[in-house]
Amino acid sequence: MPVTPDQQAEIDALRSQPRPTLRAVSEGAERHLYTAHPVLDHGFVRLVDYMGDDAAICQAARVSYGRGTKSVQNDEGLIRYLMRHWHSTPFEMCEIKLHVKLPVFVARQWIRHRTANVNEYSARYSILDREFYIPDPSQLAAQSTINNQGRGQALTPDESARVLEILKGDAAQTYDHYAEMISEEGPDGAAKQGLARELARMNLPANIYTQWYWKVDLHNLFHFLRLRADAHAQYEIRVYADAICEIVKDWVPAAYGAFADYRLGGAVLSAKGLECLKRMLAGEAVTQETSGMSKGEWREFEGVLG
Amino acid sequence: MPVTPDQQAEIDALRSQPRPTLRAVSEGAERHLYTAHPVLDHGFVRLVDYMGDDAAICQAARVSYGRGTKSVQNDEGLIRYLMRHWHSTPFEMCEIKLHVKLPVFVARQWIRHRTANVNEYSARYSILDREFYIPDPSQLAAQSTINNQGRGQALTPDESARVLEILKGDAAQTYDHYAEMISEEGPDGAAKQGLARELARMNLPANIYTQWYWKVDLHNLFHFLRLRADAHAQYEIRVYADAICEIVKDWVPAAYGAFADYRLGGAVLSAKGLECLKRMLAGEAVTQETSGMSKGEWREFEGVLG
Amino acid sequence: MPVTPDQQAEIDALRSQPRPTLRAVSEGAERHLYTAHPVLDHGFVRLVDYMGDDAAICQAARVSYGRGTKSVQNDEGLIRYLMRHWHSTPFEMCEIKLHVKLPVFVARQWIRHRTANVNEYSARYSILDREFYIPDPSQLAAQSTINNQGRGQALTPDESARVLEILKGDAAQTYDHYAEMISEEGPDGAAKQGLARELARMNLPANIYTQWYWKVDLHNLFHFLRLRADAHAQYEIRVYADAICEIVKDWVPAAYGAFADYRLGGAVLSAKGLECLKRMLAGEAVTQETSGMSKGEWREFEGVLG
Amino acid sequence: MPVTPDQQAEIDALRSQPRPTLRAVSEGAERHLYTAHPVLDHGFVRLVDYMGDDAAICQAARVSYGRGTKSVQNDEGLIRYLMRHWHSTPFEMCEIKLHVKLPVFVARQWIRHRTANVNEYSARYSILDREFYIPDPSQLAAQSTINNQGRGQALTPDESARVLEILKGDAAQTYDHYAEMISEEGPDGAAKQGLARELARMNLPANIYTQWYWKVDLHNLFHFLRLRADAHAQYEIRVYADAICEIVKDWVPAAYGAFADYRLGGAVLSAKGLECLKRMLAGEAVTQETSGMSKGEWREFEGVLG
Structure with missing residues (x-):
């Protein structure tokens, strides 16, 4: 809430x-x-x-x-x-x-x-x-195989379940420990000092x-x-x-x-992209090989043109 | 106005x-x-x-x-x-x-x-x-002899009058010329091109x-x-x-x-200034020579202490 | 130099x-x-x-x-x-x-x-x-009629000459006056105060x-x-x-x-521009009227596509 | 290392x-x-x-x-x-x-x-x-009672030991779980997908x-x-x-x-601090009550003057 x-x-x-x-x-x-x-x-x-x-x-x-x-x-x-x-x-x-x-x-x-x-x-x-934050299971995905810093395919239900079990368990445990460390009352109810907050926070996950x-x-x-x-x-x-x-x-x-x-909603075209576009508008069938672009550039160029 | x-x-x-x-x-x-x-x-x-x-x-x-x-x-x-x-x-x-x-x-x-x-x-x-901006005569002053980037003594009435004459005259003339350059009408009333504003402005004083x-x-x-x-x-x-x-x-x-x-209304004291202050509060008569400060530092230190 | x-x-x-x-x-x-x-x-x-x-x-x-x-x-x-x-x-x-x-x-x-x-x-x-800075005559141009903040057609030789005459004359005069104001020596060789530099500079053009x-x-x-x-x-x-x-x-x-x-060397296309481009690549003859763009947008879009 | x-x-x-x-x-x-x-x-x-x-x-x-x-x-x-x-x-x-x-x-x-x-x-x-980062025991201290965002007295050896036990244990466990989540090999050696890194990192403590x-x-x-x-x-x-x-x-x-x-090594004095200082240099015995400062301001003022 x-x-x-x-x-x-x-x-x-x-x-x-x-x-x-x-x-x-x-x-x-x-x-x-x-x-x-x-x-x-x-x-x-x-x-x-x-x-x-x-x-x-x-x-x-x-x-x-x-x-x-x-x-x-x-x-x-x-x-x-x-x-x-x-x-x-x-x-x-x-x-x-x-x-x-x-x-x-x-x-x-x-x-x-x-x-x-x-x-x-x-x-x-x-x-x-x-x-x-505990992700919705629909958001749990594997490392992307195309984009090195993104996520790809959804995890299987089994893997998802294990991930959620870990995230929930570690969150609960690290917070319990955080609370224990800063507490000025011991488990037995006796007074204790309690760790400074600026230190205790280091135990909390991201x-x-x-x-x-x-x-x-x-x-x-x-x-x-x-x-x-x-x-x-x-x-x-x-x-x-x-x-x-x-x-x-x-x-x-x-x-x-x-x-x-x-x-x-717009897009940025490179000088090479613009050149290809002019050739395409003039009727030429441009391919990655004849475009002068790298494979990555060409894939993104195709993405822009839908 | x-x-x-x-x-x-x-x-x-x-x-x-x-x-x-x-x-x-x-x-x-x-x-x-x-x-x-x-x-x-x-x-x-x-x-x-x-x-x-x-x-x-x-x-x-x-x-x-x-x-x-x-x-x-x-x-x-x-x-x-x-x-x-x-x-x-x-x-x-x-x-x-x-x-x-x-x-x-x-x-x-x-x-x-x-x-x-x-x-x-x-x-x-x-x-x-x-x-x-034409300064009020009371603001016209000579270059400061202490502060290399400030003003010092007030100008004499004669010098002031000459300065104001120059500032007013050059302002009027440069603006007249600015207006003439951008005008699309010549002195004879005939059409002319008129200089681009981005260029004409360079004639105007600061x-x-x-x-x-x-x-x-x-x-x-x-x-x-x-x-x-x-x-x-x-x-x-x-x-x-x-x-x-x-x-x-x-x-x-x-x-x-x-x-x-x-x-x-506050002031910043240097480490040396603080040191001197402590000596002064302890009753010592500190001078520039015994302060460890340069003449400029000492003058500013005295300024802070009034 | x-x-x-x-x-x-x-x-x-x-x-x-x-x-x-x-x-x-x-x-x-x-x-x-x-x-x-x-x-x-x-x-x-x-x-x-x-x-x-x-x-x-x-x-x-x-x-x-x-x-x-x-x-x-x-x-x-x-x-x-x-x-x-x-x-x-x-x-x-x-x-x-x-x-x-x-x-x-x-x-x-x-x-x-x-x-x-x-x-x-x-x-x-x-x-x-x-x-x-005194512009080269080739740089003297009239206010642009298309771009409200640029320059357009070259000035006639007569107008150019008059502009250069003004710029040179006013530069010389305002600098002479600047030098006179800050000088600590009067025209008769007698000592004078000289206006503070922070004030005198206001007479100098841009x-x-x-x-x-x-x-x-x-x-x-x-x-x-x-x-x-x-x-x-x-x-x-x-x-x-x-x-x-x-x-x-x-x-x-x-x-x-x-x-x-x-x-x-690249270019930015708007969402509307991208949409038009896709229609053009599909063989449609798009005009400003059917593009959904304003006249200014269409002119710039045509500029990008050469 | x-x-x-x-x-x-x-x-x-x-x-x-x-x-x-x-x-x-x-x-x-x-x-x-x-x-x-x-x-x-x-x-x-x-x-x-x-x-x-x-x-x-x-x-x-x-x-x-x-x-x-x-x-x-x-x-x-x-x-x-x-x-x-x-x-x-x-x-x-x-x-x-x-x-x-x-x-x-x-x-x-x-x-x-x-x-x-x-x-x-x-x-x-x-x-x-x-x-x-696992703090040196000498760095483990309680919340300060003066400064609401700092640390005060050193922890007792018992409390220190418990804090270190928690920090080390949770670090090891959360990292093990991080490694398990991103791993593309299951505990049985079978291939698994492995959670995207951008998600798995959220389990790691600060x-x-x-x-x-x-x-x-x-x-x-x-x-x-x-x-x-x-x-x-x-x-x-x-x-x-x-x-x-x-x-x-x-x-x-x-x-x-x-x-x-x-x-x-320097210090900043407020307008009130400067005023007190001048009175002190003139021989007056200024106290917090006569200083016009709050208790906190006075404590810091005394700190500056050593």
Whole structure:
């Protein structure tokens, strides 16, 4: 259960108190505020704050005093132009703050995106909760034989069962030991010192959940989403990226639309790929052998052309 | 006059339309929104948007679901603790967006603070306005004889008058020539091509005004303010920093208070300085000769101790 | 003349003293070290230092103890794979330091690339040289009628002549006035105070030359080069990007080759563009009207397909 | 044992092949190159590459063509001036690349310093080694009663023994299970699929060792060292910071000296602290009650004054 009744009460309290503001307001974003969107078995993504909307992107691009144009069409056209021509700074003028609960091994991938602000729950200061990511059996798969860093065929039911038995057993045992080490009460009820939290945490495996506040501008968020909402990203981070896409779509619909068209749904062709394409459009039957590409390049080129 | 009637009408329109939001609202910041605070002869600083408030700093530090504590005292104590112990990430959870009009030579210093988002008025796309910074006579001073990169004694009235004559004359002439070069109408009224704006702008001096949207998080803003609201900063950028300080003070009063106490009003002592201080507190009369410091270090050390 | 005899002597001295090192050495980069490659009328690009080579990219990608593979082919294959799949961190493991002399208006575009280290010649501390960028007549053009921020048709000889007359005249006059303002000697030879340099510089136009040390990692350099060695970039910055490309090509030939194929020579297609392409490859005659694209998008799409 | 014979052979090979270069060479850094300095029980820090030396800092600050001054004293004076007045950009002109082996929970603290380049060993692609950090008994301590995020009194021998038993046992068991899950051979010797590495790694605890290449400029490295070579930093990251200090001291002795004096050995006083100090120097006996400081502030103030 991702959110306790107390936490839900705090969320409800925040959602019940609209206040007047003169700032840009996105109705779509307001609907998401504070609500925890579940991800994986115990994780979530919550929108905590946002700055700006589609119009704010245009206002910044125009360095204008007011809202600039009143026309939504004009704004959308400008946003698409900016996205197409890699004008990134207007998109940086929007900012989003998320509260995310996620397994540690996902957090370790996520943090590699450096152009963001992060405040993580401190396991030096606080005690971590007993919550571990245990994959759904449908997600258990063997090492891929094509992609050296991905997963391939689904595991047999027997292997899956054994994996889940291990993950659950080790999570329970390491957490029990963590709790025992930091406890100031011995098994016999007598007082003991209890190991410092900054040390005890080292016994916890990478599927334990952590939490953080993560704040990022829209340009860098799009960069994150392009890499992590992609089929090559590990499933466990992709579902977070997908959940964030749903929020962004409602927050800045025009910018998200341009992103979906020009980045997520688009493709990059190499100079060799472009050359082949021109030959194909001129009627030539190009093969890997005559393409000048390596096998890997050709396979990916075919993938782009469907 | 920093803002035209049309621009003022746009500002007034934005200020007249409060809308409900569920986000954190800072009453102090709302009062500033969109208003142009004049700086120098034609410049200004305008608050265009903000994210977060004092409570949001604490909420992020605690990675909490709601507002966390209801006690303003607790929040202030936490904020002071975070500032004192260089916990910078909670301050990064607040963000501010400013519209600034400033001379180009000030913009060139300002932009060296890289951890910010900037959208500048494009002189490739648009025509720059005929507005130049002409210093107040009280600001005209000779090169400092102590600080190799500052100003010292005030200029004589005669020298001042000559400087102002030059600055005004060259501004007028270079702008006239700029306008002539880009004009698509010749002096005789006949059509001409007009030089591309991206080229014509090169004739304009560094005291012409430009404008930008500048967005930065509170931690990096404090870093900017510590360096630029400082007595060693050039006057023409310091007045912008001072104007921003007034806005920040109203937006996040507790965080600004901690910043003023621990950074702006504080001082850094070297290991040698600390050593001398201990000797002085023990009753010894320390001089530059017995301090182990260079003359420059000693002068600055004496400056700190008043 | 970009480099004085004294400066050339300093460069020659540095080039005459090879010293032993255990670090990775790039023969191609060594050939460029310290030499000033002329750009525009008075500018240059000089390689001052570099870290890493093609093998260092692979060594970092493999987190290896030694050089990793001895095979240059393997390294090149890995580098192409990394570039194709947007693995940017191994390219960040190479670093380059350049000394650049460039007009101020070019410096203002350049500095918008924030992920770099910069040390600029200080006009608060030092006196700027009397060197201005005066375009070659062949570069003088009218505002583009298609691209709102570029240049189009060449100016007529008459208009060109007038532009050059203005640029030269105003450069000379504003510099004379700059020199007069800071001078500590009056026109009559009597002592005067002289205006502080930090103020006097405001009279100088944007085509005056400045200098800086610029240090950047290879990933961010490629990003800079993709945007600035592009046909849409302003000519005056593109020639610097082109000069840097020549250095990088010799420094890390495999990485540069992958960059040239996958980024510089490649193209990005939108989701709509991909859809059209598939229809065209299937034999359909697609037009702008049936493409679902705007006129601007269609024009750019046709541009990609040649 | 931190380095295998094969790895040592690779290191020796690299150390045996000096090559000529025209770049700045630091003799002190050359002595460290490639050698693994042991840290904790299985970790290390190795200098893999460096850019620049003390003279390069001055050369950049002066934006000079050659080495600038020949005088080491002048250079040291300039470096101390730059450090004292927070001129950070010249220090950014030096860069260092380290290969580090470290426990995952240390890596998670370390990575929060975002202004650096990182290439970590990929547990999606490769199999992690069976190496865990097991603290020396002398390092096992209880949660601090003063500092909520540190450690206090040493554990009793009994509690220590139990902690070590847990850490060793869980490390062994979770690694055995990790190996079993990814194995393509069942316990009976029959072929099985083997769980994908990107999933199996989630069973491994935070004291397992990882490795990365870490590249950072000198300014940002000093910032890291100030926070992590500090008494408040967790012991397990502080020993890495200490090891890096030893390398930096030899690489750029003047810059390190200025850093040690002005940052590491110095102290920051608040406005209130400065005020108290002036009263104390004037002979007044100031107490916490009359200081205007909180108890925590006063305790830290007394700490600074010894």
